[in-house]
């Protein structure tokens with residue numbers, strides 16, 4: 001389904017923008033926020049802001065305030081704001097349910113050990129080679145908990161998910177493998193937290209950049225395992241810089257806050273991004 005068709009969807013949509021306060025927002029974030037905002041508003045629905053602040057040591061609370069000012073500057077109004085750090089108990093409960101059903105297993109491997117085990121590269125980093133699934137780790141070592149992809153598939157059977165741009169897509173885990181659902185240092189990983197939050201917030205259209213497309217295979221699987229409602233997805237094309245690379249803060253894309261504080265017109269910038277996005281065709 002094309003962008004303009006999605007906008008004509010008659011049911012009011014609930015969308016969200018879910019930034020992590022471990023770095024400043026840049027243009028790519030602004031586009032994601034605009035896409036989520038505009039799709040919700042065009043349908044008469046709701047646009048939510050969720051601060052993904054569970055990454056304790058890397059999360060900086062002052063950035064959450066900065067994000068709000070950035071969105072206001074872009075003339076994007078949200079209906080509700082929530083923070084992941086208030087939801088840790090729900091992540092722990094879901095992890096416990098998966099553990100009780102044998103769908104996750106402990107893994108004490110370090111990144112070095114995973115590399116040394118000859119792990120293959122998937123679309124989002126190394127595919128875990130299953131070391132701790134074959135031989136459970138020493139309980140004295142700190143462990144993360146990984147989804148047992150084979151067990152998950154056997155439980156759910158074939159699943160489909162629907163992306164506005166890619167259309168109906170068969171869920172598969174072969175590209176991501178046994179992803180971490182509970183981190184060594186946190187009660188959830190991105191995958192578990194975002195899936196539970198989108199369900200808890202009643203999000204009906206998950207919008208985000210196409211760099212996160214592969215993650216939706218995992219999220220669709222978790223929805224089936226945990227009996228959660230299934231939204232639709234909209235993975236939008238990414239903005240690229242003059243050298244043809246994805247815009248990212250590490251490549252020096254200017255932070256929105258810097259542009260805001262320099263007196264640039266945020267509303268005009270948002271409109272330019274809308275135009276650029278239309279030209280990308282998504």
Ligand code: GLU
Nearest residue numbers: 018019020052194207208
């Ligand atoms: N916190 C994630 C990020 O900033 C959110 C991704 C998503 O929208 O699911 O990339």
